[in-house]
Every structure is written in C-alpha cells, then in structure tokens.
Amino acid sequence: MDFGKLGVTRNFVLPALCIFLVPVISLLFFLHAQQQLNARYREAILKQIANDPTLNEEQRHEATAFHRAIPLSRLILQDEVAKSFDAETRFHFATFRWAIRLSIWSIAAGVLVLALAGVCVLFSMRSQRALALSLAVGWHVLRIYTAIQVLVQGVLLVALSFWVTALWFNLYSVKLIGLTALLAVVAAGTLIKGIFTVPKFSAEVEGEIFPKNHGAPIWKELESICATLGTEPPDQIIAGIDDNFFVTDAPLTVNGERYQGRTLYISLSLLKQLDGDEAKAVLAHEMAHFSGMDTLYGGKISRLEHRYDHYLQTLYEGGTTIPIFYFLNVFRFLFALSLGKHSRQREFRADGIAADVVSPQSNAKALLRVSAYSAYRGNVEQEVFDQESVLESTNLREKIEQGFAPFAQQFLSSADLDHIETAHPFDTHPPIADRLTAMGVSLRDRETTALLETKGDGKWYELIAGASEIESNLWRSYEERFLKVHEQSLPYRFLPENDAEREIVERAFPKMEFSCKKGLITIDDQSIAFAEWQDKLPWSDVGNCVLDDGTLKIHRESTAGGDLQIKMQWFRAAAERQQFLETFEKYLGRYKIAAEFQEQKCRQREEDSSAE
Known part of the structure; x- marks a missing residue:
C-alpha cells in the first residue's frame, strides 16, 4: 500500500468521499426537479393572471411580480395555498422538499462526522487511554451515523429511481424501482448484521501452559523481576517455539482451552540461544509492558479494533455498502497511525526499563540475538520449503540449532537493521536501529559489533521443568504440519518435465x-x-x-x-x-x-x- 501523500489520497480520502455521492446527486437533481415544477406552474399561473378580466393593470402587474419572485414550492407550504391544489401536486412538491432536506442533512451529517472523527483521531495521539477512549467513542458515533446514512441514502435512491425517468422521459420502470428498493433493504440488513454481531476475540497459540507456581524456578525469577518493577507477575506462562516473546491481557486459546488474564509467552527455542542476562533483559522488557498498563489498554484497543475490522469486512462484502466501507476505512487508517505512534513509545519505554534492570548492552545483545534468530529461522524454513521434491523429514530444529551460532556472528555485518523489526503477534515494533539508538548503543562501536560473537548459555531454559521434552513435542508437531503444507504446495509448482x-x-x-x-x-x-x-x-x-x-x-x-x-x-x-x-x-x-x-x-x- 502506498502511504505517501498521493497514495493516501488515492487509497483512502477519495474513496471515502463516495459517501457524499448519492446525497449530492440527489440534492442537485431534486433542486432541478423542483425548479422545473415551479416553472411549469409559474407559466400556468402567469397565463391565468394575464387572462383574468377581473384584474386591473396595477393588480395584474403586482400579481405577476409576486409569482415571478416567489416560487410555488414556497407558497404551497401555506395551508390556504395548498388547499387550492390537488393532492398529486402537493405530494410532488412534498417529495422534492423532503428529498432536498434529506440530501442536505446527509451531506451536513457527513461533514460533521468527519470533523468529530478527526478530533477523536487527534485526541487519540495524547495517550493510550485517550486512544482507547477515542476508538470507543468513534466506533459508536460512526456506526450510528452509517446506520442513518444507509437508511437516508436508500430512500433517496428509491426516489431517484422513479423521478429521474418520470421527469426526463415521462415514464417510470417498476422493475428499476423494485430493484433499487431491494438493494436498499439488503444494505440495511447488511448494516444491522454488522452492528449487532459481536465477533469472538480469542487468538490461538500453540504451546504448553504453566500456571502460576511460586515455587518453580522460572516463577521465582519472574516474581523477582516484577518486584523490582512494582508490578504483578502474569497469571500464566505459555512455553512455545515461535521466534518471539510477548505479553498480553487478551484471551488466548491453548490446546483447545481458553485462558483469560495476563499471559507471558516465552520461546523455548530462543531461550536456549540466550545467555542469562539477555533472557532477563527480554523478560524485564515484557514485564515492563504490564507495569505501564500497555497490555491493559492494548487488550481494550485490540477488541475494539477487532470489532471495527469485522464491521468493515461486513460492509465490504455487502456490495451496496461499499461507500460506507471506504468512509469508515479512512478513520481505521488514521487510528492505525495513532496506534503505531503509541506502539513505538511503549517499546522505547520497555527497552529503557530493561536496560535499567540489567544493562543497555545486555538488552541490545538480546534484541540483536532475537532478531538474528528470527531472520535465520526464516531463511532455513524458506530454503527447506523451496525444495521441489517430496521430503521425508525437514530436520528444521537441528538445522536451526546447528547453523545459528555462525549466522549470528556475522549478522550485524549483513543485516539491514534500519528495516528489521522483532516479531510480535499483536503489535508492531520500531526498527532495531532506532531501539538501540534510544538506549544509547551505537552500532558503530566495536563493543556492539562483537555482542553476538559468543553463544548464549541457555541459563533460563534450564529453569523450566521438562523444557526439552516440551520443545521436542512442539517441534515434532510443527514439522509434521510443515511437511504437509510443503507436500500440498508441490503440485502447484510444476509443469511436469520428468x-x-x-x-x-x-x-x-x-x-x-x-x-x-x-x-x-x-x-x-x-x-x-x-x-x-x-x-x-x-x-x-x-x-x-x-x-x-x-x-x-x-x-x-x-x-x-x-x-x-x-x-x-x-x-x-x-x-x-x-x-x-x-x-x-x-x-x-x-x-x-x-x-x-x-x-x-x-x-x-x-x-x-x-x-x-
């Protein structure tokens, strides 16, 4: 996606303005229709005045000037005048009058909501709490507004489907009117479905659950870190083999069971590669997110985002609700900018705390080793997946463990640190280079370039009871799935030559x-x-x-x-x-x-x- 000025205009702003298309067209058409009807009756009235023998010249002049200056659409609002016209004429003028009003209200409401949502976006930049509040307010305002817009624009479209042909061609199509009404009903139904459907929010994570156990070595170390930071330890730990660590307050599903509360995810495969201070820095960084209420607000924001995105998807699939989708999508994009800003601030704050608990060098070393591991693991998996033959086994775990140390030693000389970010399932992170600079660590120092020359001792890996067996089981399951996906992909690669x-x-x-x-x-x-x-x-x-x-x-x-x-x-x-x-x-x-x-x-x- 192009996020330059022209890209934002093309991808977000211009499509969002489509929501004004129907009311603007309706306003212009019904003003024109009212003017045409006014002209038709003015001509008849002026002709009647000219031929009225009961009027003298002065009276005829005054009556003519009066009806030229004031259109019938205004005069017919008076009961005395309205009574002198038949029901059909009154109905036509009433239809035009209300169509014009609805068009103006629709346009004005759109402008007002644009301004209000813009204020919410600006306010959301202040803090995480402001972001959560702005997103909640914005969600309620926008869904109420879009519900009203769908109803109003549906009415306008049905009116247009009759009057465009009736006024310009002196005919009307029952099929066209019926189809337009059906589309309006479908749009309303789609909107109601999106508003009142509350999607379940629960991410599925593969791993082994470790409930809180104050006597276990891993829990003792965590509680010590949390005591230093002045925060409560997590409610459970998930031990897995992904290439990251993270914390969350969002509900998670592990092995079919749903877990609530504060969760810490640790990668056994990564812990094996880190030395004691590196692992402590990583976990101090994660616990810092608890101390700053990052996960609390992150969870609230994630649930709102999830519901907002579900609503957007419903509108996108609704067909006739596409203009509404684009209108809401522009605000989704702006809130994403605010979320990215707070995400960067959260990471810099957590990095600073981890550097204080251990040291800037140890935290920098941990960040670099985690990034190097993620890059190397991705390279190995891609290399294996690219093989164009049926595999008996992948041996991913062995290949990664055997080749990581030499890869890590030359990682700094080959990696583009300005664009490398650590992996995270729920958040975005600033580039590694920015995070190191914020901690006062320079990539040009010999001390920094030598950080990954020694292997990690895996000290924290040994603190987890049964870590080796758990890791082996997880890798076995992962490699089986990898083999299956690889085999399923092979037929889509060949135009058989042998x-x-x-x-x-x-x-x-x-x-x-x-x-x-x-x-x-x-x-x-x-x-x-x-x-x-x-x-x-x-x-x-x-x-x-x-x-x-x-x-x-x-x-x-x-x-x-x-x-x-x-x-x-x-x-x-x-x-x-x-x-x-x-x-x-x-x-x-x-x-x-x-x-x-x-x-x-x-x-x-x-x-x-x-x-x-």
Whole structure:
C-alpha cells in the first residue's frame, strides 16, 4: 500500500468521499426537479393572471411580480395555498422538499462526522487511554451515523429511481424501482448484521501452559523481576517455539482451552540461544509492558479494533455498502497511525526499563540475538520449503540449532537493521536501529559489533521443568504440519518435465471423467477433452472463462479452432454440473499458478545471472 501523500489520497480520502455521492446527486437533481415544477406552474399561473378580466393593470402587474419572485414550492407550504391544489401536486412538491432536506442533512451529517472523527483521531495521539477512549467513542458515533446514512441514502435512491425517468422521459420502470428498493433493504440488513454481531476475540497459540507456581524456578525469577518493577507477575506462562516473546491481557486459546488474564509467552527455542542476562533483559522488557498498563489498554484497543475490522469486512462484502466501507476505512487508517505512534513509545519505554534492570548492552545483545534468530529461522524454513521434491523429514530444529551460532556472528555485518523489526503477534515494533539508538548503543562501536560473537548459555531454559521434552513435542508437531503444507504446495509448482514431477502432480490431480448427453468430458493436469471437440484443449490455451446463462464459455488464446462451450443442461443432475465446474476451476487454477511460478523462477535466474 502506498502511504505517501498521493497514495493516501488515492487509497483512502477519495474513496471515502463516495459517501457524499448519492446525497449530492440527489440534492442537485431534486433542486432541478423542483425548479422545473415551479416553472411549469409559474407559466400556468402567469397565463391565468394575464387572462383574468377581473384584474386591473396595477393588480395584474403586482400579481405577476409576486409569482415571478416567489416560487410555488414556497407558497404551497401555506395551508390556504395548498388547499387550492390537488393532492398529486402537493405530494410532488412534498417529495422534492423532503428529498432536498434529506440530501442536505446527509451531506451536513457527513461533514460533521468527519470533523468529530478527526478530533477523536487527534485526541487519540495524547495517550493510550485517550486512544482507547477515542476508538470507543468513534466506533459508536460512526456506526450510528452509517446506520442513518444507509437508511437516508436508500430512500433517496428509491426516489431517484422513479423521478429521474418520470421527469426526463415521462415514464417510470417498476422493475428499476423494485430493484433499487431491494438493494436498499439488503444494505440495511447488511448494516444491522454488522452492528449487532459481536465477533469472538480469542487468538490461538500453540504451546504448553504453566500456571502460576511460586515455587518453580522460572516463577521465582519472574516474581523477582516484577518486584523490582512494582508490578504483578502474569497469571500464566505459555512455553512455545515461535521466534518471539510477548505479553498480553487478551484471551488466548491453548490446546483447545481458553485462558483469560495476563499471559507471558516465552520461546523455548530462543531461550536456549540466550545467555542469562539477555533472557532477563527480554523478560524485564515484557514485564515492563504490564507495569505501564500497555497490555491493559492494548487488550481494550485490540477488541475494539477487532470489532471495527469485522464491521468493515461486513460492509465490504455487502456490495451496496461499499461507500460506507471506504468512509469508515479512512478513520481505521488514521487510528492505525495513532496506534503505531503509541506502539513505538511503549517499546522505547520497555527497552529503557530493561536496560535499567540489567544493562543497555545486555538488552541490545538480546534484541540483536532475537532478531538474528528470527531472520535465520526464516531463511532455513524458506530454503527447506523451496525444495521441489517430496521430503521425508525437514530436520528444521537441528538445522536451526546447528547453523545459528555462525549466522549470528556475522549478522550485524549483513543485516539491514534500519528495516528489521522483532516479531510480535499483536503489535508492531520500531526498527532495531532506532531501539538501540534510544538506549544509547551505537552500532558503530566495536563493543556492539562483537555482542553476538559468543553463544548464549541457555541459563533460563534450564529453569523450566521438562523444557526439552516440551520443545521436542512442539517441534515434532510443527514439522509434521510443515511437511504437509510443503507436500500440498508441490503440485502447484510444476509443469511436469520428468516422471518424478508428473507423479507428484498426478497424485494430487488425477484424471477425472464426466459423462453428459453429448459424450465424455475428460480433465487432467494438462488439458480438458470433450467428445464434441476435435482435439484436447491444453490449459495453456485457455484464456477467459465465463459461465453465461448456463453455458461455460471458454476463450482460446490461440486463434485456431475458435472459442468453445459446454452447456450445463447436458449434465443429467445438478450435483454432476457442480462437480464438473469445481473440477474445471480447480485444475485450470493449478495450471495457471504453476505457470506463474515457473515464470517467476525464470525471471529470478535471469536476475541472479545478471547480478553475477
């Protein structure tokens, strides 16, 4: 996403202004319609005045000037005048009058909400508490406003669907009016669903739960750190193998069980790589988030964000509610800027506390080692995943543990620290270089560049009872999933050139046959064949495909043979039609993905050759 000035305007501001499109068009049209009706009646009234024998010249002049100056749309508001016109005329003027009012109110409300939401965004920059309060107020104001807007714009659209054709073409379409009314009802239903649906907020984390146990070594050390910081220890610890540490007040699901309260997640795989002071600095940093109520406000903000995002998704999928989606999305973007600002402040504060508890050098060393581990683990996993053959095993754990130390020693000389951030499931972190600078640690110092030359002693890893067994079990489960995903991806990489590749693809995409009134249809990983066609149609020759009025129309990229079609009525049962269409889409999609993958490989090889 482009977040430059032009990018923000194009991606957020201009789409958000679409919410004013219907009321502005309605306002202009109904002002025009009212003017037309005024002109029509003015002409009739002036003609009547001119031909009225009971009026003298002075009276005729005064009456003419009066009706030229004051339109009937204003005069008809008086009961005496209104009674002199039929019900249809009064209804027409009332319709125009209320359409104009609704349009003006809609535009004014939009401007007012823009201003109010802007104030909320500015106020949210003050503190985390202000951010949580602003997001809560903004959520309630925006959803009430959007509910009213959907109703008002629905009414305006229905009015337009009748009057545009009636005024300009002297006719009206019942189908057009009915369709517009149906779309308005669907939009209202979508909005109500989004407003009153409260999504469940619970992240799933893989690991082993350690409930609070004051006698366990890991808990003793944590309680000591918390006592220093003046905060309560977490309610539970989750030991896992991800490449990060984090704390949260948000509900978490572990092994099917939901846990509330303050949670600390520790990575066993990372603890093994850190020495005692590094691990203490990391945990002091995490406990500092508790002491600053970061997790308390973070949890409130996350739940509001989750509900806001769910509402946005509902509006985006509603079709006719797309303008509402873009209007709300601009504020979601602005609140995200505020959230990013507070996130950076939280991390700098926690880094400073960790540096005070241990030392700036130990905290810097921990940050660098965690970043190096995350980068190295990502490299190893990508390298294994890129292998284009069926794997018997991955040995990820062994490869990472054996190769990490030499990688870490040269990490500072090869990494772009201006863009490296530590991983976190719920938050964003400033780049490592900024965090080190804030602690007064310079990357140019020899002392800093030598920080990762020695291996960590894994002291805190030994404080966790059964750590080795827990870690082994978690890695075993992770590698099994990794193998499964890798195997599932292989058929989408090949345009088979040998028996091994062909076996992989055909095992996942075997030949399928479908019988219809016109003969047999055969689909495999290379092509689709039909008894009605002279030759097989290779997937490489398939362009745009459209299901139009029960006929699958297949555009051929080559000119030979022309386009092809398969009518769904040729199948005997609806289930057979559905299975055929799903298979067609699946096999064609696989080929297109594999072709794009092979093309990217060729481009990458060319770029690598040019670089050499």
